Amino acid sequence: MSTPTDPATGDAPHAPHAPVVLDASDAALSTGSVARHLGVSPTTLRSWERRYAIGPAHREPGRHRRWTPPDIARLELMCRLTAQGVPPSEAARTARAATRAAVDEGPEPGPPAAPARGAAPGGSHALPLGEVRPECRGLARAAVRLDAPAVARLLDSALAGLGLVTAWEEVLAPTLHAVGRKWASAGERYVEVEHLLSWQVSAALSRIRPAEERPRTRPLLLACAPGEQHSLPVEALAAALGERGLPVRMFGADLPPGALHTAVRRTGPQAVVLWSQRRDTADEALVRSVADLGWGPRGARGHPVLLLAGPGWGSRAAARVPRTDRLFGLRSGLALIESLAAGGPPATGAARAAPAACGS
Structure with missing residues (x-):
């Protein structure tokens, strides 16, 4: 009973998931680091990338995969959807579409000043x-x-x-x-x-x-x-x-x-x-x-x-x-x-x- 499982690997991330909070200035994470955040194996992430085209948006030739905050947010959404019983292929499509919509909309006018690096609503101790x-x-x-x-x-x-x-x-x-x-x-x-x-x-x-x-x-x-x-x-x-x-x-x-x-x-x-x-x-x-x-x-x-x-x-x-x-x-x-x-x-x-x- 865990949480959503990839049909190809049987791995089950912990869910429902909360997005991994990463500041825009954070370095992109490795596949292993993202897998630990989600509670799945790196094999599962590679399987999702191959089957459902939900891998990193940008990958330099000859370099290891590096996952940026938007990439991780897309994975989190896919995990939440599969946790609700949505088939993985449909969950991946929805997650990709949501990411595109967020990029197209862009930031709202007149946003407040960005918090300091590492800050989160509720202070540094907030979850x-x-x-x-x-x-x-x-x-x-x-x-x-x-x-x-x-x-x-x-x-x-x-x-x-x-x-x-x-x-x-x-x-x-x-x-x-x-x-x-x-x-x-x-x-x-x-x-x-x-x-x-x-x-x-x-x-x-x-x-x-x-x-x-x-x-x-x-x-x-x-x-x-x-x-x-x-x-x-x-x-x-x-x-x-x-x-x-x-x-x-x-x-x-x-x-x-x-x-x-x-x-x-x-x-x-x-x-x-x-x-x-x-x-x-x-x-x-x-x-x-x-x-x-x-x-x-x-x-x-x-x-x-x-x-x-x-x-x-x-x-x-x-x-x-x-x-x-x-x-x-x-x-x-x-x-x-x-x-x-x-x-x-x-x-x-x-x-x-x-x-x-x-x-x-």
């Missing part, structure tokens, strides 16, 4: 959020102030007013990603902001009361891969499934392989969602071993559907293992899991139909 909901900006300001009570109130208000899925996609995830980008670009600064915000998001999700579990419904097992500490997207999924009365067995971060095997055998789940944020925690051998697990009497053995979530999984990980598929977003992932719980067919690529943001 680079881009075009987001007002709730997102208020949450970011409270997080930067380390105002935990205000963060808690704003999170509860967003979840109650917008609903969990919309609040996650349009408020919680964009703010978390903005904090992560600020931290990545500022060395060790803002780590305390990320920790406070992450803790408060986790606490807010835990305050959502689940509905009564549906009778005669096999449970859904949710866990992070061994070594994986990024559990917030799985916590959001667990809370959303609980709201719908689906029985969830949540095991959180860094579940050891043996414990995962035992949990599957003991619960006989309808599906197992296994989250991996990073490539080094995405263990395909573990995927195969879980997919092969069974329970019940001989001749009537049951097997779980295994759903791989998060940007750590490669593009072919699910295709190589039976009864295994990918989740690319909270909204589309919920739809697929509800279909399975209702007795629908095993995963066959349906999760790819509407990628949406879930990653953190």
Whole structure:
């Protein structure tokens, strides 16, 4: 569940994205730097350039690709659109058209004086959020102030007013990603902001009361891969499934392989969602071993559907293992899991139909 995924590579950038804030005087960035900003691999960016003509606007012969702020803004828009379920080719066309329109319009007459280099609305401590909901900006300001009570109130208000899925996609995830980008670009600064915000998001999700579990419904097992500490997207999924009365067995971060095997055998789940944020925690051998697990009497053995979530999984990980598929977003992932719980067919690529943001 992450966030939009390129069909050619399977990489999933964190989304919804906020534009990377770069001053006009900043040097153009390398492909590797832009890939880290977006949470994708350099291979994905090169694939997008080749397939959808969304590479750097200017490239000198014999030189490496260098991405300017308008190039990065175009990529950010494409990521946001694919996060909403727009096909990559259509998202690329829209992003290119929007860039052309911005260039054609030019600056409005009489603009105010440009801020100093590195300045941002709200001062040097403001988070680079881009075009987001007002709730997102208020949450970011409270997080930067380390105002935990205000963060808690704003999170509860967003979840109650917008609903969990919309609040996650349009408020919680964009703010978390903005904090992560600020931290990545500022060395060790803002780590305390990320920790406070992450803790408060986790606490807010835990305050959502689940509905009564549906009778005669096999449970859904949710866990992070061994070594994986990024559990917030799985916590959001667990809370959303609980709201719908689906029985969830949540095991959180860094579940050891043996414990995962035992949990599957003991619960006989309808599906197992296994989250991996990073490539080094995405263990395909573990995927195969879980997919092969069974329970019940001989001749009537049951097997779980295994759903791989998060940007750590490669593009072919699910295709190589039976009864295994990918989740690319909270909204589309919920739809697929509800279909399975209702007795629908095993995963066959349906999760790819509407990628949406879930990653953190």
